[in-house]
Amino acid sequence: MAGNGNSAFVYSDAFTRYKFTEDHPFNPKRLEMTLDLIRTLDLLDPGQIVTPRPATFEELARVHDPRYLEAVIAASAADADPDDFARWGLGTEDTPIFTGMHDATSLIAGGTLVAAELVMSGAARHALNMAGGLHHARRAEASGFCVYNDIAVAIAYLRETYGARVAYIDTDAHHGDGVQWIFYEDPDVLTLSLHETGKYLYPGTGEIVERGEGRGYGYSLNVPLEAFTEDDSWMNAMRSVVIPTLQKFAPDIIIHQNGCDAHHYDPLTHLSATTRIYREMPQVTRMLAEELCDGRLVAVGGGGYDIWRVVPRAWTMLWAELNGDPLPERVPDAWLSRWQSESPDPLPAHFIDPPGSFEPIPRRAIIEEKNEITVRRVLNGTPLLF
């Protein structure tokens, strides 16, 4: 039974056309699997589904260089040569070109725009676009599997149309660099990214000292955590930084990017979280939205490269939280039996990974200590708080 019915689920099967190659880690099958899990649990009323529209050229051009948009359009043709697009970050191993790329990525950007529109206009209290969260895309460059920055497009819309103060929370394991750089000088957009340190991990940025520039100084926050960070340390860091800064910033709307690649199983990162954080993090942002901005919360997806064991559970928990639905402890057998044959690994039977699912990290104490120091340094250096 779907919860309060006042949350919107922005979705189209066409979202799955955002697909680079068969063996690329960014696999849209995770969307199908998640939707199937949500439906199996009966958490989605058909009336809650909102169909996205593609973002227009003008809407995209609020944050992207028109020459880059033209390049993406040209690269989307069936006979495009990847070598022609290297200067735009396209045609690489990370972001290969594919036919229909512009349409697919415009639809995702439009989906996040629609989600922002629904929430800001009051038509919905919360809205989710699982396909969104393409936080690495830059003004004139594709990066890290992201072509258009749907989040930045939505924030620019909220700024221009409503003059809204936007708090952007990014809990993907990778630094939310694209969104940060686009609003680096804007004091009305607070960007806050919690991630694995860029010492080894892409994109290498997200240091504490990146705090914004000019009038935007103090309105970019970064919490780079150590490799092998586990649940408690991650959640402590998130609560300690997000709660006081949002309370002080007093946003009109919160956008939360919910990449779920900080999990122990994720093949691209080196954090050691369990699914527990994917239940607790949306609770924190939803609570803050209730407290600070009449509940206005837009949630988007993001990274998540164990598409079998992690993403469907994480984003089902996210939707249940937005929708105010209780969740059973166990993943339904019907869903498990439908997908198990395709999965290379046994699918977990519980939403929350049971205690003892993973070996404790040998250097836990020193990792936690380092993270606590990082949090202190972030808070001490944030002018917003004083």
Next chain:
Amino acid sequence: MLVEQIMTRDVVTLAPDNTLQEALDISRRHRLRHLPVVKDGFLVGLISDRDLRAAAPSSLDQAGDNSILCDVRVEQLMVNEVITAHPLDFAEDAASQIYKHFIGCLPVVSQNKLVGIVTERDVLRTLVEMMGVNAPTSRIEVEVPDKSGMLAQISDLLRARRINTSAVMVFPGGKEGYKTIVFRIRTMDPRGFIQDIEAAGYRVKMHPCAVTDGEV
């Protein structure tokens, strides 16, 4: 990279007959720590904000007499023997001069005229760019035997995967007979590259993918 590519061309300068008060105002207004002193385009000296502050009366001294700042001219306080750089010097030579002489800047002089200035900050910015930190990258350290051709072998692996490299640094290895190559590569998914390196018989050191849990 050459000094002319990293220097500031639009230099704020003083004249020898400016007063110390004028110099102090200019250094504060432009937030500059070093001001070259120029006469007819020729560099004749250099003055730092530290020298100016040292000459000024203490702000704690209420009765402080400011008149000295208005009476003394820049040429009386400036350093005459200035260490300079040439536009065609290498950026790393400029860095080495600044480091060796404990100084904060190098005026750049060509045909006896001041044409630019390189500060510690310019050098650091250049270093940061040379290390590839300003582009989105993953960082991987590889240990290879200290013999010729190693860099080429690993680069071939990158080429085969169409991965672009943002920076490469080669350091002496910690172990006798080895060196370390640091790559900053423009991919979010370095797994294939790491496998290729290991399959080719080299060791990836200092990467969480290549170590036991929690051991970095």
